[in-house]
Amino acid sequence: MSKTDHDAPAFHIAICGGGLAAYMTVAALSRHLPPGCQLTLIVTDENPVADIFYGSVTSPSAYNFNLSIGLSEPDLIQRSNTAFSWGTHYQAWGKEGRDWIQGFQLPLPVLGGVQFHQYLVSRGNEALEPYLVSASAARQGAFAHPPETDGHSLARAEYGYQFSPAAYREAMSSVIDRSRLSVIVAAITAIDCLADDLRQVRLSDGQTVAADLFIDCTGSDAALIGRMGVEMISGKALGAALTETSSKTLGPATRVLTGQAFGWQAITPLQGVSTKLTIYAVEDEAAALAAHGHVDVGEQAVCGRRSAAWIGNCVAIGQAAAVVDPLTPAPLMLLQRDVERLLALIPQSRNMAMERREFNRQFTNDHDHADLFRDALLTSPPADVGAYWQAGKTSDERLDRKIAQFLSRGVLVSYDLEPFTPEDWLILHYGMGRRPERHDRLADSPPDSQVRACLSDMRTRIEAAARSLPDHHSYMVNLKRYLAHRGA
Secondary structure (H helix, E strand, O other): OOOOOOOOOOOEEEEEEOHHHHHHHHHHHHHHOOOOOEEEEEEOOOOOHHHHHHOOEOOOHHHHHHHHOOOOHHHHHHHOOOEEEOEEEEEEEOOOOEEEEEEOEOOOOEEOOEEHHHHHHHOOOOOOHHHOHHHHHHHHOEOOOOOOOOOOHHHHEOOEEEOOHHHHHHHHHOOOOHHHEEEEEOOEEEEEEEOOEEEEEEEOOOOEEEOOEEEEEOHHHOOOOOOOOOOEEEEEEEEEEEEEEEOOOOOOOEEEEEEEOOEEEEEEEOOOEEEEEEEEEHHHHHHHHHHHOOOOOOEEEEEEEEOOOEEOOEEEOHHHOEEOOOOOOHHHHHHHHHHHHHHHOOOOOOOOHHHHHHHHHHHHHHHHHHHHHHHHHOOOOOOOOOHHHHHOOOOOHHHHHHHHHHHHHOOOOOOOOOOOOHHHHHHHHHHOOOOOOOOOHHHHOOOHHHHHHHHHHHHHHHHHHHHHOOEHHHHHHHHHHHHHHHHO
16 A cells, blocks of 8 residues: 655555544545545544534534535435534523523524614613524424525524434445545554655554645544644643433423533433533533443543644544534534535645645634634623633634624624634624613614514514424424435
């Protein structure tokens, strides 16, 4: 399997690792690279335990990403325990006990050139959630695919998926084009470098593998890029415990997440099972595992990112580049963006300087701005706080600006390459109890009776749409029955 001639015309890419990141990366590369590229997968760990830090919920972007690698939604639903998701239900959050649905939502209507929420502010800071159809459906425990008809209230909703990392990994593995893939199962024992040029990896079975581009998908061990001296910009050390409970009835299309003194817990309904994920600071492991139950030892990882994800001819994808707290959908969202960015920046030659700079720029922005969204949630700790919350008390002028501008006049400050949308931030602000002091005076232009009638009609139609939907379990049963009949 060795390749030593670096002047050969064929471009050889070696992917090292296993688990969700590796199989997602290989699935994408096998589908989208030109025929002249050679692919080798070195499986170092088929099912790494750290995959549980990818969480249990995707963003709506997963649908198009999966289609791009040949994984259709019917196949995903039929071949795994994946379920649908409107988002996350944050419950008993902070010392105020906040309760809201952080739902997925298309942009709210702009009325007369004025953002929708400005009309709520001008009418005495009316609640936002009644105008969010995904949140209303989630409260009902209901689900149906949003129609493509613009006039239907449900058309403004978006959905992601609730998943288990192991089952999601198997779904990714099933769509790999294996006709162009060589597979080796072995551990990496050493690497040979000349400056930042990674020449070859040495394996536990005695083989060496050389390549033009190496992709490190070895998780938080970072068996390639870690050995190349790329430092880890560390955050807090977290522990995780995950258990599954059999369930004949599929629960709601939301995960329910509650804050705890040691961190947080999330219950996620999947097909046939319900998962419980507990995330905690390692200092509070005893209390966290006692609250979780049925687990003696948790898994650990240090949240944070590398100072660069691409050095020389080695690119780190997923947890090899950064481990992300799964408090939000960010872990899988950022993994997808890593893979998409890699596809867009596959080098055209062995001079990778331009691709490397752009990859690292986007990677840094992605993770910095995903951290802002998580940190915004941590500004409301419970009354009794442990090390998890204390480590989250960081100061960032970008987050301070977002909060200050929203509180002042309802402005949604945005930065370059934010993974989370303005609607995500608006729902988060309202869920956390933030209300603007002032509103856009243009919201006073239409007659008050006209605005109130418009809001009342919108609220009524959303309530009716949510009540008309089937529950998540019934919808899934009927959908799978339909898909099975169609495929017969």
